[in-house]
Amino acid sequence: MKTIIEPFRIKSVEPLRMTSVSEREALLKEANYNLFSLKSDDVLIDLLTDSGTSAMSTKQWAGIQMGDESYAGSPSFYRFEQALRELAPFKHIIPTHQGRAAEKILFSIIGQENDKLIIPNNTHFDTTRANIEASGSQALDLVKQEGLDPQVDLPFKGDMDLKRLRDLLETQAELVPIVMLTITNNSGGGQPVSMANIRETKALCDEFNKPLFLDACRFAENAYFIKQREAGYQDKTPKEIVQEIFSYADGMTMSAKKDALVNMGGWLALNDDNLAMKARNVLILTEGFPTYGGLSGRDLEAMAVGLEEIIEEDYLNYRISSTAYFGNALDKLGIPIVKPVGGHAVYIDARAMLPHIPPSEYPGQALAIEMYRLGGIRGCEIGTVMFGQQPDGSEKLAAMDLVRMAIPRRVYTQSHIDYCIECLEEVNANKNNLRGVNISWQPPMLRHFTCHFEPK
Numbered sequence: 001m002k003t004i005i006e007p008f009r010i011k012s013v014e015p016l017r018m019t020s021v022s023e024r025e026a027l028l029k030e031a032n033y034n035l036f037s038l039k040s041d042d043v044l045i046d047l048l049t050d051s052g053t054s055a056m057s058t059k060q061w062a063g064i065q066m067g068d069e070s071y072a073g074s075p076s077f078y079r080f081e082q083a084l085r086e087l088a089p090f091k092h093i094i095p096t097h098q099g100r101a102a103e104k105i106l107f108s109i110i111g112q113e114n115d116k117l118i119i120p121n122n123t124h125f126d127t128t129r130a131n132i133e134a135s136g137s138q139a140l141d142l143v144k145q146e147g148l149d150p151q152v153d154l155p156f157k158g159d160m161d162l163k164r165l166r167d168l169l170e171t172q173a174e175l176v177p178i179v180m181l182t183i184t185n186n187s188g189g190g191q192p193v194s195m196a197n198i199r200e201t202k203a204l205c206d207e208f209n210k211p212l213f214l215d216a217c218r219f220a221e222n223a224y225f226i227k228q229r230e231a232g233y234q235d236k237t238p239k240e241i242v243q244e245i246f247s248y249a250d251g252m253t254m255s256a257k258k259d260a261l262v263n264m265g266g267w268l269a270l271n272d273d274n275l276a277m278k279a280r281n282v283l284i285l286t287e288g289f290p291t292y293g294g295l296s297g298r299d300l301e302a303m304a305v306g307l308e309e310i311i312e313e314d315y316l317n318y319r320i321s322s323t324a325y326f327g328n329a330l331d332k333l334g335i336p337i338v339k340p341v342g343g344h345a346v347y348i349d350a351r352a353m354l355p356h357i358p359p360s361e362y363p364g365q366a367l368a369i370e371m372y373r374l375g376g377i378r379g380c381e382i383g384t385v386m387f388g389q390q391p392d393g394s395e396k397l398a399a400m401d402l403v404r405m406a407i408p409r410r411v412y413t414q415s416h417i418d419y420c421i422e423c424l425e426e427v428n429a430n431k432n433n434l435r436g437v438n439i440s441w442q443p444p445m446l447r448h449f450t451c452h453f454e455p456k
């Protein structure tokens with residue numbers, strides 16, 4: 001059967017506020033055409049991010065009631081620690097309030113020794129890169145060449161380029177304190193990394209005596225892609241695949257706002273006693289006591305349950321199939337998307353879709369505005385608006401102008417997705433009438449969050 005049924009039913013509902021096109025035109029104007037400035041009550045389908053937007057289960061809400069708020073030694077911490085060890089048996093598990101706090105702690109202790117270190121990864125996520133650079137080190141992206149081409153349809157476009165990693169280690173091993181792999185590769189379109197590549201990256205790390213850390217925010221989605229696409233894994237359970245993935249790692253950073261199915265949380269986990277001791281010392285300064293990190297006991301309970309639910313096969317099948325269903329439908333309509341469809345989002349190539357809008361007039365922003373105007377759908381421009389502003393104030397075109405539609409976990413049903421497809425079909429039919437935008441005001445950095453636009 002073709003229909004993807006959500007492997008859950010709905011017990012508690014959150015009403016959506018319907019708005020008309022003319023209302024949304026007024027709201028856009030008021031927001032200076034910046035979708036970050038909209039009130040989320042005015043958004044019908046919010047695909048701005050999959051981070052912290054998951055719906056929790058009845059079991060997670062029950063866990064919230066069970067949360068023990070003791071300052072030290074809470075049973076909620078031990079339940080969380082045990083749930084994580086079941087998948088990733090790291091010796092030291094250190095909760096933090098979100099992923100970037102784990103990164104900040106890890107890189108501040110690694111960067112202390114020497115300020116010209118190099119940290120390779122397939123592709124660093126923005127906060128990972130920023131935390132490495134803030135510690136004085138260099139963040140180096142070594143994803144395979146194919147991972148940079150939005151049109152090639154290959155199963156594991158998140159794979160590390162092992163030849164370039166070997167070159168780096170052969171020439172500058174003393175400057176490389178750890179090697180990282182981001183699963184799935186978020187900045188590369190949510191593309192997975194193969195088990196073979198994880199295994200070979202670990203073998204290379206062993207050869208040069210370097211620890212391998214996973215930025216594992218979407219580890220379960222990555223495991224499901226391995227099950228579907230990599231020979232030898234079809235008959236394994238997601239849990240077995242996840243366990244094998246973590247067996248190759250010496251540590252991990254995690255945003256629990258992704259594949260732990262909670263709204264806030266994260267952790268750093270690792271085997272090295274000395275690094276863990278230093279990490280806990282920083283943790284106490286910036287996050288809290290080691291058995292709560294920056295979290296409440298109830299948050300730890302919800303994460304523990306989330307870690308059991310995220311590896312359920314029916315959930316993962318629904319998750320990966322429904323994202324693919326969305327992307328493949330747009331592809332059939334002739335809307336150019338980044339291929340293959342990743343785990344957590346569909347990316348439209350706005351530059352290819354709107355060739356009459358020059359990249360200097362932000363085709364991604366023009367498309368994102370139109371999706372909201374016509375359908376109340378909020379996506380996110382990932383292109384020249386986000387990356388084009390240079391530190392000296394000049395403007396440089398981004399490599400691509402994309403609009404990302406990230407799918408919150410367990411939140412929207414297939415009919416919501418069908419509605420989005422219908423809306424994009426109409427946007428596509430009238431695309432020649434779309435016009436670009438100007439930026440009429442911008443702050444000195446990170447302009448995409450607050451800048452003002454004006455339609456041409």
Ligand SMILES: *Cc1c(COP(=O)(O)O)cnc(C)c1O
Pocket residue numbers: 051098099100101125127128182186215217254255256257258265266
């Ligand atoms: C979200 C994310 C982070 C940062 O996590 P936060 O919880 O948002 O701080 C780091 N790496 C990747 C790959 C992510 O997707």
